[in-house]
Amino acid sequence: MDLPKFPVEGGCQCGAARYRLKASPLSVYNCHCKDCQRFSGAAWSMSMIVKDSDFELLSGEIAQYRKTADSGNAIVMNFCARCHGWLWNDPPAPGIKVVRAGTLDDLDWAAPVGNIWTDSKAVWVQIDPAQVNFPKGATDRTPLFDAWTRSTHKDS
Numbered sequence: 645m646d647l648p649k650f651p652v653e654g655g656c657q658c659g660a661a662r663y664r665l666k667a668s669p670l671s672v673y674n675c676h677c678k679d680c681q682r683f684s685g686a687a688w689s690m691s692m693i694v695k696d697s698d699f700e701l702l703s704g705e706i707a708q709y710r711k712t713a714d715s716g717n718a719i720v721m722n723f724c725a726r727c728h729g730w731l732w733n734d735p736p737a738p739g740i741k742v743v744r745a746g747t748l749d750d751l752d753w754a755a756p757v758g759n760i761w762t763d764s765k766a767v768w769v770q771i772d773p774a775q776v777n778f779p780k781g782a783t784d785r786t787p788l789f790d791a792w793t794r795s796t797h798k799d800s
C-alpha cells in the first residue's frame with residue numbers, strides 16, 4: 645500500500661473534533677478484544693499506532709473514560725465530547741497513542757498488517773495466517789511495526 649503525503653487528517657462524526665497526523669503511523673492492525681467489540685459495535689476495531697509527537701488535536705473538546713483492558717492495563721479512552729465518537733486511546737506505553745483508524749478522512753492507505761486478541765475473535769472472522777497475529781495482546785509491538793514497514797516500503 646502506498647502511503648499518502650503527510651500530514652493527513654481525521655475526526656469524529658459531528659466534525660467538532662479534528663486531528664492531524666504528521667507522519668506515517670508505526671503500524672495499523674485489527675484488535676479483536678471484547679472491549680473493542682463493545683466500543684466499536686463491530687467484530688474488531690482498527691488500531692493505528694502513532695507517536696505522540698506526530699499527533700496533533702486541531703479542534704474539539706475531548707471526553708475521557710478510564711478503563712482496565714483485558715490485559716489488566718489502565719487505558720484512557722478519548723472521545724469527542726459532543727458526538728461521543730471514539731477517537732484514540734492512551735495506552736500505558738509512553739510516547740504513543742492508539743488512534744481508531746476508521747476516523748481517518750481517507751483510510752484507503754491504512755490496510756491492517758496483523759491482528760491481536762485473536763483468541764476472542766468471532767468464530768466466523770477469517771485471520772490471514774501470513775499476517776502478524778497474536779492470540780492475546782502484543783506486549784512487544786515490534787513485529788507489527790516491522791510488518792507495517794515492509795508493507796509500506798516496497799523493495800524497489
Ligand SMILES: [Zn+2]
Nearest residue numbers: 656658724727
Ligand atoms: Zn463529534
Ligand SMILES: [Zn+2]
Nearest residue numbers: 675676677680
Ligand atoms: Zn481491543
